[in-house]
Amino acid sequence: MxxxxxxxxxxxxxxxxxxxxxxxxxxxxxxxxxxxxxxxxxxxxxxxxxxxxxxxxxxxxxxxxxxxxxxxxxxxxxxxxxxxxxxxxxxxxxxxxxxxxxxxxxxxxxxxxxxxxxxxxxxxxxxxxxxxxxxxxxxxxxxxxxxxxxxxxxxxxxxxxxxxxxxxxxxxxxxxxxxxxxxxxxxxxxxxxxxxxxxxxxxxxxxxxxxxxxxxxxxxxxxxxxxxxxxxxxxxxxxxxxxxxxxxxxAEGAGKNEVAILWGSMYGMTAKAVDYVEGILKREGVKYNKIEMPQESDSEMVATVFKSAGVIIAAPTYEYKLFPPVAAALNELGRKRITGKLAFRFGSYGWSGGAEKELNEIMERNKMNWDFIESVEFEGAPKEEDLIKIEARVLELIKKMREKVLEP
Missing domain, CATH: 3.60.15.10 (Ribonuclease Z/Hydroxyacylglutathione hydrolase-like)
Known part of the structure; x- marks a missing residue:
């Protein structure tokens, strides 16, 4: 002492x-x-x-x-x-x-x-x-x-x-x-x-x-x-x-000039698209932080998303719903009343989708009012046409982030 x-x-x-x-x-x-x-x-x-x-x-x-x-x-x-x-x-x-x-x-x-x-x-x-x-x-x-x-x-x-x-x-x-x-x-x-x-x-x-x-x-x-x-x-x-x-x-949507990648992947299909997105962000000179759930603590996850002007959610469909560790993370962000974030979501599915429906339910239930760029879902591994769509959405996110950036 x-x-x-x-x-x-x-x-x-x-x-x-x-x-x-x-x-x-x-x-x-x-x-x-x-x-x-x-x-x-x-x-x-x-x-x-x-x-x-x-x-x-x-x-x-x-x-x-x-x-x-x-x-x-x-x-x-x-x-x-x-x-x-x-x-x-x-x-x-x-x-x-x-x-x-x-x-x-x-x-x-x-x-x-x-x-x-x-x-x-x-x-x-x-x-x-x-x-x-x-x-x-x-x-x-x-x-x-x-x-x-x-x-x-x-x-x-x-x-x-x-x-x-x-x-x-x-x-x-x-x-x-x-x-x-x-x-x-x-x-x-x-x-x-x-x-x-x-x-x-x-x-x-x-x-x-x-x-x-x-x-x-x-x-x-x-x-x-x-x-x-x-x-x-x-x-x-x-x-x-x-x-x-x-x-x-x-807390109401502004952030540093950074992207938080909040992600999870069961068998590596969604992870392939995450790797691709990393390449885009590096090429564009945008700082980013990857938060893999459930490996990362809630403390780190909340802080990283909170301080970021843009959020990329990468999560597959699991049992007709959103990958549970990512769904739990988003619910915690909602409970903390972190609102107004600019976000984009992509993810894979197998026999059926469903992740997008639960994502919307989480946002509505917690009154989060996040500004979403149109999601991209793909069956199995991402194909070239899927990656082209993802790249276009990421570039849109980067452009719109400028309105959210608030530095010290």
Whole structure:
């Protein structure tokens, strides 16, 4: 665990966590950071206290004492969000101190009681404040459905620091560099992709609510954005606000100048056409990413399709329906409300078709509103006339993608 000074009277405790499924389902190959913040005036508050994640109260003592905080003098535990990666420390803290107050929204208060049996709770609403002394005044700003209904921002007026919880966060472990102005170009690129993976995996279902949270952040004078996961933005906090605005556009059809090939093949017939399409994309100088299902994780699949301006779905008919791993992937994209993508689908069939019918059903059921170029289906292996049709459709996709491209 690292201990870093964010500003006068404000410290961050951060730790990397690996080998977990985020929310019990999302594979995070590059880990994730858990960030906790300490604000000190005459009184002391912990915000998003992930400290003690390891379940050992002595760890909490040690880390707090190393930044000059006496654990028994902590007065407030501020719960910006009740998901256990932000609140699971409450029971451990109870082993250290009895008389503390939990501060949270009304929706979080119900969960604090049901999850941890706590009842010493102060419920806050928009604009309520907490004066810690020595110029440290916290204000509270609910941002419901980011991505739980209980979430709020905490804002420190003196240093103009926004403790944004899950908002403006990213997957990815942090090494020696935890601030935006310390990141190398390679680390900037790393957190760009991990931010996309995080938004697409965890947040994109709630994009309308996130847009409201972005607008609420713009009403505050911000010098520092300190999220619950990922780097702290102290040099250019506007960057992560702009990134999240862009990500919200990806959720509704925009994307990078890239093609995602979402594909699966039973016996190699559809795969032959995928190989042919790769050649076209290389010839045209278009970046692409292949996502073979079911070999690839849902986390990677969602992130790759989410960030792409064009999607090619390559999947055969299976038992009169769409190849199940690809159908499941599309259903997950629909559940995540990734809408408005430009797409083209091709695939083989044996004795009968049927994949196209299920594809349309998935799109309609999930109200995905994808813009499809006319599909190409072929019996058995693709013939030359089939490949000619596929090439024409891919070139049409590339041309229409220009309207969807939105780069950093």
């Amino acid at each position: 690292k201990k870093l000074k964010i500003a006068d009277g404000i410290h961050m405790l951060t730790m990397n966590v690996d080998d977990i499924l985020f929310e019990g389902m999302w594979e995070i190959a590059n880990g994730v950071t858990l960030n906790s913040y300490i604000v000190q005036g005459d009184k002391t508050a912990i915000i998003d206290g992930v400290i003690g994640w390891d379940g050992v109260p002595e760890t909490l003592y040690k880390n707090l004492e190393e930044i000059g905080v006496e654990p028994k003098n902590i007065n407030y535990l501020i719960v910006n969000h009740m998901e256990p990666d932000h609140s699971g420390w409450i029971s451990n803290f109870r082993k250290i101190k009895e008389d503390f107050t939990i501060i949270c929204t009304d929706k979080a208060a119900k969960m604090v009681a049901s999850f941890y049996g706590e009842d010493n709770i102060r419920i806050v609403k928009e604009g309520d404040t907490l004066d810690l002394g020595k110029g440290k005044v916290l204000s509270f700003h609910p941002v419901p459905n980011v991505h739980w209904p209980d979430t709020m921002y905490t804002y420190e007026r003196d240093t103009k620091t926004l403790f944004s919880c899950d908002m403006f966060g990213a997957f990815g472990r942090m090494g020696d560099h935890c601030f935006d102005d310390d990141l190398t170009p390679e680390e900037v690129d790393f957190f760009e992709f991990e931010g996309i993976r995080y938004y697409s995996n965890v947040m994109t279902t709630f994009t309308p609510s996130l847009r409201k949270a972005i607008e609420k952040a713009k009403t505050l004078e911000i010098n520092i954005i300190a999220p619950g996961h990922g780097p702290v933005y102290r040099k250019n906090p506007q960057k992560i606000i702009d990134d999240y605005t862009r990500f919200s556009r990806y």
